Amino acid sequence: MANAITIENVSKVYQRDKMSVPVLNDVSLEIQEGQFIALMGPSGSGKTTLLNLIAGIDRPTKGRILVGGTDISTLSETALAKWRSSQVGFIFQFYNLIPVLTAFENVELPLTLTSLTKDERKRQVELALQVVGLSDRMHHYPKQLSGGQEQRVAIARAIASDPSIIVADEPTGDLDKKSADEIMTLLTRLNKEFQKTIVMVTHDPSAAERATITRHLEKGDLLS
Amino acid sequence: MKIFKIIFKNAFRHKLRVFLTIIGISIAVMAFGLLRTVVTAWNAGVDASSANRLITRQAVSFVFPLPYADREQIAKIPGVDVVTPFIWFGGVYIEKKNFFARMACDPETVFDSYPEYLVEKENKEIFKKERNSCIIGEALAKQFKLKIGDVMNIDGDIFPGRWQFTIRGIYKPRDKTVDATQMLFDWKYVDERMKQDSPERSGLVGWYVVNIKDAAKSAEISERIDTIFKNSRAETKTETERAFQQGFVASSGAIITAMNVMAFVIIGIIMLVLGNTMIMSARERTREYAVLKTLGFQGGHLIAFIAGESLIISFMGGLLGLGILFPFVAAFEAFMPKGFFPVFNIAPSTVIIAASSALAVGFAASIFPIQRALKTSIVDGLRHIG
Known part of the structure; x- marks a missing residue:
């Protein structure tokens, strides 16, 4: 199976005032298409930073990251923004839905950047909401939904543009156990049924169990 | 869903705050219009004077x-x-x-x-x-x-x-x-x-x-x-009608200058009112802007979101201000001693200056929040709490 993501000798150092803070040290990792990888580790181990680099919302200080054959560390800001909108679906711990938009509108949001017609967008949004089981809630605002439902809307938003990769940062971190299980079942389904490559950061061992592979980070180093 | 719809929804997210801001802008626009109308009325004789009329009076x-x-x-x-x-x-x-x-x-x-x-x-x-x-x-x-x-x-x-x-x-x-x-x-x-x-x-x-x-x-x-x-x-003193009228107005020159200055100070106040609202809104939405950037929205989109929101608020404030200006000027004229201002009309230039100032202020008030939203990296934005 081909590599979906190749991380080659990536280091990341943050500048905080005059201090250099190393977060990732010479990390190399290969993630194959259709894999569901869980990144685990204590706080400050660099897992979210690694996820951000894979998703193209941050840039490595050293090394390169190839996603689907594209070296994203060399792309301009504009090209990277376009690449993100078409190739990556994002799921955040706190859902990050826009509160003034309905579930339908939130899912439609990334599609407004595409050349799809209104009808095509509508079909895709309805399909995404159907996959996450929220067809009956599409005209509800986030405040009218439970945490689990909000996260499902966020997942629908992540898959609406049919990206090849889904990145999830602590997707169950703000949910009760039942809702967390539902979300993990959904992610597993996306991986198995829709062959999405998923990279997930989590503290939760039961969430990590759903992944096909788990890697640990500690103090910026990738372990086993 | 169009970008304008998002801008419009964002503009009215905090209804009370936006309502108070719009009221503040409208009162400022109305006060600006009233002051300009008084200044215009004061200068009406000068404006109406003819270039080919002279006034000869005792020296x-x-x-x-x-x-x-x-x-x-x-x-x-x-x-x-x-x-x-x-x-x-x-x-x-x-x-x-x-x-x-x-x-x-x-x-x-x-x-x-x-x-x-x-x-x-x-x-x-x-x-x-x-x-x-x-x-x-x-x-x-x-x-x-x-x-x-x-x-x-x-x-x-x-x-x-x-x-x-x-x-x-x-x-x-x-x-x-x-x-x-x-x-x-x-x-x-x-x-x-x-x-x-x-x-x-x-x-x-x-x-x-x-x-x-x-x-x-x-x-x-x-x-x-x-x-x-x-x-x-x-002995006589002859001067153009304009100079003659200006002589009358000059005796109240300091008051008129003060009123003119006040009129433009009011524009500054509008900017502070709106600027404050926009800065608060943009700060609260730091994380949202980061999410939008994550989803692929770019600088131009953020400029449209923030400037658009500011312009909607300033436009509505300006419109309401001009709306209440006309009855207010009529009430002010009725309150003044009859004939104090023989010509007391809202000049078209006053309406144009008030409306364009409100819009210009709307745009100016969005500059700092735009700059901040563009400068904040996605990673920092997503970490933002508030």
């Missing part, structure tokens, strides 16, 4: 009269078209608070000198023939519900006694800048009575309005008039 002071005999000499100067005398009559109509200009003039020439006062031909003819007739402005007639044929009794102060005038015409102003609150009557009627009551005050006028054929020669003709009367008992 020492406007309050001293000139001999009626000077008229003929002025009329002989080459380039002079019409010379018409005026007297500030003063007096009281019904009550002291009923202030409006009451002036004695020459019925034969006054409307040649002031073509902006539009009077029916037959009314003018009666005015010329009937000694105690008068012609009043349309606004004055409306204010006191007067019509042709009515009698106006004036209790004289500068010219003592009771004076009776029959209205024989009502003039219409040519445009909104023309004073339609004046009362004009025959100088001879006043002079004849002066001959009987105070002979030493007969044969005198307050000032002359001198119409010239070529406005470019105003300086030259003014000098010639004043030269003629040099070393006479009543």
